[in-house]
Each structure stands twice: as structure tokens, then as C-alpha cells.
Amino acid sequence: MNQDIDFLIDLMCKIREKETNQRLWEQWLTLYPNMDEKSFVPFEKFKKQALEEKPKEVKKSDDAIIQDAESILRVKKPKKK
Numbered sequence: 001m002n003q004d005i006d007f008l009i010d011l012m013c014k015i016r017e018k019e020t021n022q023r024l025w026e027q028w029l030t031l032y033p034n035m036d037e038k039s040f041v042p043f044e045k046f047k048k049q050a051l052e053e054k055p056k057e058v059k060k061s062d063d064a065i066i067q068d069a070e071s072i073l074r075v076k077k078p079k080k081k
Contacts, residue, residue: 021047024046
């Protein structure tokens with residue numbers, strides 16, 4: 001039973017990998033016609049860059065966002081003459 005589950009999980013991972021590769025290939029193909037000698041990126045490099053883990057966004061609290069907005073508004077307010 002566990003072997004069946006492990007097999008199914010492995011199969012699903014491979015399917016997901018194939019689908020991801022296909023989507024990336026299609027995306028690269030849309031960029032390819034606009035590439036020249038200087039801007040050309042091989043598919044494998046494009047794929048590696050696309051799959052790199054991106055730094056996680058730091059989430060701010062609502063209060064911090066409001067404080068940021070208020071400070072921007074203070075800077076943007078026209079000065080009285």
C-alpha cells in the first residue's frame with residue numbers, strides 16, 4: 001500500500017515537473033523571436049533563473065503601512081506660503 005502511495009507521489013511530481021518545463025518552454029519561445037546575439041538566453045539558463053527561489057516578501061503590519069502612507073502624504077503636501 002505504501003509503495004503505491006510513494007509511486008503515485010513520484011508520478012505526480014514528475015507530471016508537475018513536465019508541466020512546468022512545458023510552460024517555461026512556451027514562455028521562452030515567445031521571447032526567442034525578440035532575442036539577438038547580445039540578448040540571447042539559452043533555454044536552460046532561462047529555466048534556471050525562472051526556478052530560482054525568490055526572496056520572500058516581508059509582510060508589514062497594517063499599522064506600519066498606514067504610517068508609511070502618512071509619511072508619504074506629509075512629504076507630498078504643498079507647503080503653505
